[in-house]
Amino acid sequence: MLNTYNSEDKVLVAVDCIIFGFDKKDLKVLLIKRDFEPEKGKWSLMGGFMKKDETLDQAATRVLYRLTGLHDIYMEQLYTFSKVDRDPKDRTISVAYYALINIETHNQELIEKSSAKWFSIAQAPELIFDHTRMVEHAISRLRSRASTKPIGFELLPDKFTMKQLQELYEAIFDKELDKRNFINKVNSLDILIKLDEKDKTSSKKGSYLYTFDEVKYNKKVLDGFLFKPVPYVLHPNNR
């Protein structure tokens, strides 16, 4: 009979949070140093156990706040990991959540409260258990999302240059994109407002600043589109 269960089959349910940020150059992930056994001293995602009287969403929110001070972070459930021996101490399945946040906006909360630290994806340390697989899974979801919906609203400052937007996409897809194709694609989406202001930090001439047109951006999130990252190739007339 399938309705019967053995109370030995009850397991612990963990939540683990993959928090992505972008610092105008690199895609980063927020990690914390584990201060208890097993695997004490190793880097880890922000995690904890779901309590019997809360939902997974509530557990993820509570754990993230407790470990980092971050609140009002919109997280999405990603995938549930269940390898039998993933936690050597006790049978535990883990529900991974992920979020995209603006590092600048949230840095104050982080500094005040926590021992969490941002790592560039490419330079992230070895992680405990199956956390590396969780990060890989989240990057794959992030890429698939960036291929069919606009991305950046959650990761960029209010005003940004076209170059910063391109660098965000390059960081997500981990490949150089052709500048002209990128600009054409972004312009065809019609989700940006060009401002009269320039960012002069990187050149005398300066680069125009842009902001997202929130209404059009949100419409494209609903409608979807296909963004195919074209690998960087030299144009004949650039050679």
Next chain:
Amino acid sequence: MLNTYNSEDKVLVAVDCIIFGFDKKDLKVLLIKRDFEPEKGKWSLMGGFMKKDETLDQAATRVLYRLTGLHDIYMEQLYTFSKVDRDPKDRTISVAYYALINIETHNQELIEKSSAKWFSIAQAPELIFDHTRMVEHAISRLRSRASTKPIGFELLPDKFTMKQLQELYEAIFDKELDKRNFINKVNSLDILIKLDEKDKTSSKKGSYLYTFDEVKYNKKVLDGFLFKPVPYVLHPNNR
């Protein structure tokens, strides 16, 4: 401390399987009548509890086979549901899986073994617990998949007419599609092989049969595309 847990926080983990099929006309879902309390006699998804020594994937495969006789079904994990009171008997979270199968191919296994029954999505009965939400979530995932990747290989017979393919998309999106736009879109994907055979069951003239070009189909699954279901509108010259 976040490493501590209360053994009272251990919970049961269920798996529930949403099996979609297509019978050349309607999108269907496979349901089973529950023969134990609570909610005895009501319709339900195929479900059971994960055992301590198996993964979620293994549990889903075992439960589906035991209840329906279906085997070698590729299922994907969908989402984990965790409302505190979702199962009135005991705190249980449930990991939903979904699959697309060809009804004809698998009907023999089903008839031999099980009391499961196919229901058209539109005419599905009331389901226990949060199973209706699970089905809705799975339909939403199915639509998003059908919008960015070809679909049909798993759901249609080897040879099918263009009309059957259109009816599959109409069933998934629950809206009539314009025939000409649909054919243009499908042809532009270049994933079909037109056969020299005709299906003559629905008209004297007959309709050409098609089959999927598996290599091109699989390439499009990897590359992705955007299929936007254009609502049915009369063409000026059809009026």
